[in-house]
Amino acid sequence: xxxxxxxxxxxxxxxxxxxxxxxxxxxxxxxxxxxxxxxxxxxxxxxxxxxxxxxxxxxxxxxxxxxxxxxxxxxxxxxxxxxxxxxxxxxxxxxxxxxxxxxxxxxxxxxxxxxxxxxxxxxxxxxxxxxxxxxxxxxxxxxxxxxxxxxxxxxxxxxxxxxxxxxxxxxxxxxx
Numbered sequence: 560x561x562x563x564x565x566x567x568x569x570x571x572x573x574x575x576x577x578x579x580x581x582x583x584x585x586x587x588x589x590x591x592x593x594x595x596x597x598x599x600x601x602x603x604x605x606x607x608x609x610x611x612x613x614x615x616x617x618x619x620x621x622x623x624x625x626x627x628x629x630x631x632x633x634x635x636x637x638x639x640x641x642x643x644x645x646x647x648x649x650x651x652x653x654x655x656x657x658x659x660x661x662x663x664x665x666x667x668x669x670x671x672x673x674x675x676x677x678x679x680x681x682x683x684x685x686x687x688x689x690x691x692x693x694x695x696x697x698x699x700x701x702x703x704x705x706x707x708x709x710x711x712x713x714x715x716x717x718x719x720x721x722x723x724x725x726x727x728x729x730x731x732x733x734x735x
Contacts, residue, residue, distance in 0.1 A: 560622035564615045566608035574602055596713065601679065613695075617688030620681040627670035634662035635733035660734060667729045671722045677712075678705030 562570055569575055574582070582599040591597025609615025638659045641652055676682040678701055687695040701708075712718040 560619045561602075561604045561608075561615070564609050564618065566605050566615075568603045568605045568608070572603055574600075594710075596710070613688055613692075616684055620684030620688065623681050624670040624673045627666040627673070631663045631666035631670065631729070631733060634659045634666065638663065638734060663733055664726075664730055667726050667733070671725050671729070675709075675718075675722070677708055678702035680705070680709075 561568065562575065584598055584600040587598035587600075604616070604619055606612035606616050638656055641656050641659070644652070673680050674682040674685070676686040678699075683698070683702075683705065687698055690698060709718070
């Protein structure tokens, strides 16, 4: 999305690739093994390239969760189609359906989680894009503390209580 809006930063950094190695954050991998939460390197975006930086950042922030929703819906459609096809052998069909159902779940989780309006998640960028400029600047000051806040909410179980029902609803909607 950023490239389509005129920002070559990610492209110039070699980050427009499907190669997972380019996206690995060593600290995120270490955290995954220790605390079971991991992350990738954030994709660099420079809003100064956009004609309208506020609108551009809003669109860039919506692109990730939007892609996850599209992938979840496509995976769900394929699950339903494969279940209607009796011509495929069960030993091929069953694992394929399981993988697609897992894709639905994973993409819903990623979409919902990334929409949480806590920095550095996409939801915070969306919120900043719709807030008046003075409120957005005040909200932006939360960014250095966002990760810590997310960890606290995760370990207190608050995060799963808030997003869990949304994830289950969306999963049941697509696969139910």
